[in-house]
Amino acid sequence: MGEASARVKTIFVYPIKSCRGISVAQAPVSPTGFRWDRQWMVVNANGRMITQRVEPKLALIELELPHEAFSESWEPSSDSCMVVRAPGMDMLKVPLSKPCDMVEHVSVWNWNGSALDEGARAAEWFSNYLGKTSRMVRFDAASQTRLTDPDYANGYKTMFSDQFPFMLISQGSLDALNKILKEPVPINRFRPNILVEGCGPFSEDLWKEIKIDDLTFYGVKLCSRCKIPTINQETGIAGSEPTETLKGFRSDRILLPNRKPQGQVYVGQHLVCKESFTKDKGKVIQVGDTVCIVQQLSSTADAAA
Known part of the structure; x- marks a missing residue:
């Protein structure tokens, strides 16, 4: 031992990559890390990742997931959501059920692939907060693989x-x-x-x-x-x-x-x-x-x- x-x-x-973390009492291990960890990301008009290196304001974005989301076998219902808050912004609710639309040519460092698109409301929220065209995307483990x-x-x-x-x-x-x-x-x-x-x-x-x-x-x-x-x-x-x-x-x-x-x-x-x-x-x-x-x-x- x-x-x-x-x-x-x-x-x-x-x-959400580069936004605030959540301190939890436990976290399930998945094939890609802790469940929910860096499952979402904000991208620019070209699909390129946006991080605190370029937009330090991301540090001020607070996130909240349902407490039970960190239970071992919990699955989201149709009304389960992630709550996103930032100074001067209305609260944004992002459903945890997977969206249907895809965004092509999403990139993180040297990885390029497609991702799930969290829709116009989330895109408007992040675009307004950062002051430039942005979208919120979700990693689609069903169709994409990003190897270490x-x-x-x-x-x-x-x-x-x-x-x-x-x-x-x-x-x-x-x-x-x-x-x-x-x-x-x-x-x-x-x-x-x-x-x-x-x-x-x-x-x-x-x-x-x-x-x-x-x-x-x-x-x-x-x-x-x-x-x-x-x-x-x-x-x-x-x-x-x-x-x-x-x-x-x-x-x-x-x-x-x-x-x-x-x-x-x-x-x-x-x-x-x-x-x-x-x-x-x-x-x-x-x-x-x-x-x-x-x-x-x-x-x-x-x-x-």
Whole structure:
């Protein structure tokens, strides 16, 4: 089983890419990550993803799903919906039943495919909020497949997340960073799916195989950080921290001395779940679950990044 080294402190699901996350007591594991995670996305007139990197205002969009949506085998009814709120905007309700219309040429990084279109009302809401032509689309797992990078995790799938289905950070890592920063930052700057506690700072760098409850996760890649951690998630205003501070002790030059530096900083570890290949229901992670380390690296220099 391995050594019990941590426990799950918080679980976050981000239904719309780059909008606020939802903290939940439990989350079912699906073939593409936690259920509902990055299932929706806002796109521009060309079908290209819109994220906080270009539109920091997305940080202010709050989402609400039915509480029971995170039960193991819950299915939406005809009146189930996701509620979307933002400053200065009327509330938007998005039905959880799948829409019929499709949008072609939707793209996330180097992936291109079709997606379900959430309709004119949602398109008008996001267009008005962002001040430019936008649409809200939903990943259609029935007709589309978005595979993870085979160099790191061959055969696994995700929806509209940047790279991989799960991302984990430890509270110890956040605490260590905040001891150095002049102004501490909350965990929402880093947008993890799983926040664990009870382990040392950045110990998650070394985790190659862990078990959470009876589910097996593989650490496949250190998480390189983009602009988003510098965006205050309460105001949508970007600064220089915590990235400037992270450059001093979490850069690729320091963590990966045997490789050519690319100017990256790293916080957190991307994961895939072994059991996402199986179709039996009942796979769920809960706050309080024990995290057991089955296999770990001897040093960060050996980590994939």
